[in-house]
Every structure is written in structure tokens, then in C-alpha cells.
Amino acid sequence: MDTLIKKSSTNTENTMTSLTGDIPFYKPLGKEEEVFKHAYGCRIPVLLKGPTGTGKTRFVGYVAHKLNRPLITISCHEETSSTDLIGRFIIKGAETIWMDGPLTKAVKIGAILYLDEIAEARPDVIVAIHSLTDHRKELYLDKLGETIKAHKDFMLVASFNPGYQKGFKELKPSTRQRFVALSFNYPSPKDEAEILVNETQLEMSVAKKLVGIANRIRNLTELGLTETVSTRLLVDAAKLxxxxxxxxxxxxxxxxxxxxxxxxxxxxxxxxxxLMI
Known part of the structure; x- marks a missing residue:
């Protein structure tokens, strides 16, 4: 029997965020929301820079909800390849079926694609997205010999932690300059305490003590910690x-x-x- 080749969309339930329900809580700390909306209108990719746990991922979920666009998130790591993102052929019974990867699906349906920690991905991933970050706005499927024009609502967002393994995993200038960049950092003590209260319903007095602890540790640079206290860690402590x-x-x-x-x-x-708590 001849092998049949069919196209089928991959199951991305684990990476696609539903926009039903309440909008995720996010406290704007600057002009990041305004910049993102203008970048989205101009279809310019956005790079979010900042330490772990400073709200980059929450921000993307927040603006996707505000723009009413589906969000597909890819957590990049050293094994993440372009095939994982674009798609592959799989054998299903007597058929060889093409499975769209999350990047291909996002390009087709006009989703916001969020590449979390893009510097962790393999170099072929960067090559694969280059044509989506310039005037072409297209994706080449080499295994199919096809080129897909991105949906008019497609948006590429990536995050990057400049301080993590500095000098080892950096983004090349040729990649960085394809994005509008937004810097994220830890909120002011007042804003951070408000975030804790909104996230966990913790008493403000205790929230302020947690923020005080965080800022004290953040200033202890002589300890040589790879990462310091993130707002995410404080939220976990507040919940407990x-x-x-x-x-x-x-x-x-x-x-x-x-x-x-x-x-x-x-x-x-x-x-x-x-002593401080």
C-alpha cells in the first residue's frame, strides 16, 4: 500500500493559553504596556530583558489578554530545536502525517508566540525565526518545501536574562537588533508590596517585611549568588x-x-x- 501524506495540526494544549476568565494581574511599572501595543500595531517583535522572576512572563499573558489574542508559550532549553518549533512528519498507522509545531501554528492562526529564555535555544531556532523578524514576515518549512506568510495578527515575543551565565549564552547583535527591547527589573518596595497583597491577600504589614528581606539580600552582592530574590519567590512565601x-x-x-x-x-x-520577619 502506498504511504499517504497528510497534514495535521499538532496538539499544543500544553503551550496555548486560553483567554477565558479574568485578566491576569499585572501592575505596570513604566511605559511597557504602551510600547508593546505600539510594537504590536507595527508588527515589530519585542524582546523582554531582565532577571528571573521580574514579571516578564506575566506581562506577556497580561497584554495577550488585553489584545484578545491567543498566546503560545515555548520554554526554551538547550535541546530546543527548530524542528520542535516548526513541525515534523510522524507515522500514524499506515500514514505519514505532518504535525505543525507551535511556531507554525502561531504563524497560521495569528497568535502571540512567546519564546521564554530564547538564549537557551539551539542556534538553528534563531535561524528559523529570522525571516519572521524582518520585512518578510514569513516562515519557511524546509521539510515541505513551502513558505508560509505570517497571519496579520502574528506577533513574536522573546525573553532574555542578560545576567544569567553572562559571556556563555548571549544573543548575537544580529538577533538582538531585530527586536524592540523592554527592560524589566525588580519593582520599587511600595509596588512590590502591593503586588504581594494583590497576588496572595497577605496583610500589607507582612508584605512590607518580605519586600524588606528581598531588598536586603539583593544588596548582598558579596555573596556571589547566581540569582537573587525574585518577586516570584516572594509571592510563594506570601502564599505559604x-x-x-x-x-x-x-x-x-x-x-x-x-x-x-x-x-x-x-x-x-x-x-x-x-531577625527581619
Whole structure:
């Protein structure tokens, strides 16, 4: 029997965000929403730069909801290849079926595609998206010998942590200059405390103490921590405290322990947090 070749869309339920329900909470800290909307209107890709846990992913979900566009998120890592994004042939029974990858699907339906930590992906991923980040706005499917013009509502967004493994995994200038870039950083103490209260319904007085702890640790640059206290870690601690876990224990397991495996530094940070909470 001759092998049949059919096209079929891949299942992207794990990466596509539904826009039903309430809009995700996000507190604008500058002009990032205004810039993003203008970039979307001009179909210019956007690069979000900043440390881990500063709200980059939440921001993308927030603006996708505001723009009423489906959001497909890809968490990039060292094994992420262009085939994973574009698609592949699979054998299904007696048929060879083409499965669209999340990038191809986003291009076809006009979704916002978010490449989280794009610097972690393999170089062939960067090559694959280049034609979508300039005037061409098209995607070449080499295995099919086809070129797809991007839907008019398609938008490419990527995130990048400049401080992570600096000098080892960097974005090339030829890639960076294809994006409008927005910098994210930790909120001011007042804004960060408000975020904790909105996210967890924690008492403002306790939220302020958590923010104080975070800022104290962030200033301890001599510890040589790879990453410092993110707003995400504070939200986790706030949730645990609000659920009834003792404050000191919540801060230790949600803030201190994730930062380092060095026992001496862990104990020093735990003592500091115990005094401040």
C-alpha cells in the first residue's frame, strides 16, 4: 500500500493559553504596556530583558489578554530545536502525517508566540525565526518545501536574562537588533508590596517585611549568588504564610533555600531573615 501524506495540526494544549476568565494581574511599572501595543500595531517583535522572576512572563499573558489574542508559550532549553518549533512528519498507522509545531501554528492562526529564555535555544531556532523578524514576515518549512506568510495578527515575543551565565549564552547583535527591547527589573518596595497583597491577600504589614528581606539580600552582592530574590519567590512565601505556615519557615523554604546550596550562606541568610520577619 502506498504511504499517504497528510497534514495535521499538532496538539499544543500544553503551550496555548486560553483567554477565558479574568485578566491576569499585572501592575505596570513604566511605559511597557504602551510600547508593546505600539510594537504590536507595527508588527515589530519585542524582546523582554531582565532577571528571573521580574514579571516578564506575566506581562506577556497580561497584554495577550488585553489584545484578545491567543498566546503560545515555548520554554526554551538547550535541546530546543527548530524542528520542535516548526513541525515534523510522524507515522500514524499506515500514514505519514505532518504535525505543525507551535511556531507554525502561531504563524497560521495569528497568535502571540512567546519564546521564554530564547538564549537557551539551539542556534538553528534563531535561524528559523529570522525571516519572521524582518520585512518578510514569513516562515519557511524546509521539510515541505513551502513558505508560509505570517497571519496579520502574528506577533513574536522573546525573553532574555542578560545576567544569567553572562559571556556563555548571549544573543548575537544580529538577533538582538531585530527586536524592540523592554527592560524589566525588580519593582520599587511600595509596588512590590502591593503586588504581594494583590497576588496572595497577605496583610500589607507582612508584605512590607518580605519586600524588606528581598531588598536586603539583593544588596548582598558579596555573596556571589547566581540569582537573587525574585518577586516570584516572594509571592510563594506570601502564599505559604497566608495559608498558615509559620513566617520564618515559609521564608526559609520559599526564599532562602532556592537561592543557594551552600550551607554556610544558607544559615547566614536564614538568620538574617529570622531577625527581619
Amino acid at each position: 504564610i497566608h495559608s498558615g505556615l509559620p513566617k520564618r519557615l515559609a521564608v526559609r523554604v520559599a526564599v532562602v533555600e532556592p537561592l543557594t546550596d551552600d550551607l554556610e550562606i544558607t544559615e547566614s541568610l536564614a538568620d538574617l531573615c529570622d
